[in-house]
Amino acid sequence: MHSILIVDDDLNLCSALKEELIELGFDTEYVNSADKAIEILEQRSFDLILLDLKMPEKDGFYVLKTMKEKDINTKVIVLTAYADVQSAIDSAKLGANDFISKPYDLDELIITVRKVLQLEDNEN
Numbered sequence: 001m002h003s004i005l006i007v008d009d010d011l012n013l014c015s016a017l018k019e020e021l022i023e024l025g026f027d028t029e030y031v032n033s034a035d036k037a038i039e040i041l042e043q044r045s046f047d048l049i050l051l052d053l054k055m056p057e058k059d060g061f062y063v064l065k066t067m068k069e070k071d072i073n074t075k076v077i078v079l080t081a082y083a084d085v086q087s088a089i090d091s092a093k094l095g096a097n098d099f100i101s102k103p104y105d106l107d108e109l110i111i112t113v114r115k116v117l118q119l120e121d122n123e124n
């Protein structure tokens with residue numbers, strides 16, 4: 001079973017997305033701040049992070065930079081506002097594997113998750 005960490009300051013999004021990913025068979029957790037993300041990543045490993053860029057105080061770029069510094073190599077899909085191309089480019093430079101625009105479309109999100117995790121059709 002693959003594990004996914006959702007990092008987003010929107011707790012409604014976190015819990016809805018967690019339910020959906022659990023239903024699809026992913027071991028899923030969420031945190032609502034950059035500091036909590038780094039804290040949990042130092043305690044356990046995940047296969048994939050879904051990372052919101054816009055969070056109050058420390059943002060998604062901070063998480064990407066801190067992961068680099070700490071040599072945490074978990075794959076990352078960035079969640080960014082629609083048409084925010086520059087943010088997508090900047091996050092790719094910091095090591096993000098892919099990005100999804102918000103508000104997200106669940107089918108598109110799942111396709112991207114499976115692509116980044118390199119899953120076959122019958123696995124999760």
Ligand SMILES: [Mg+2]
Nearest residue numbers: 009052054055
């Ligand atoms: Mg946000």
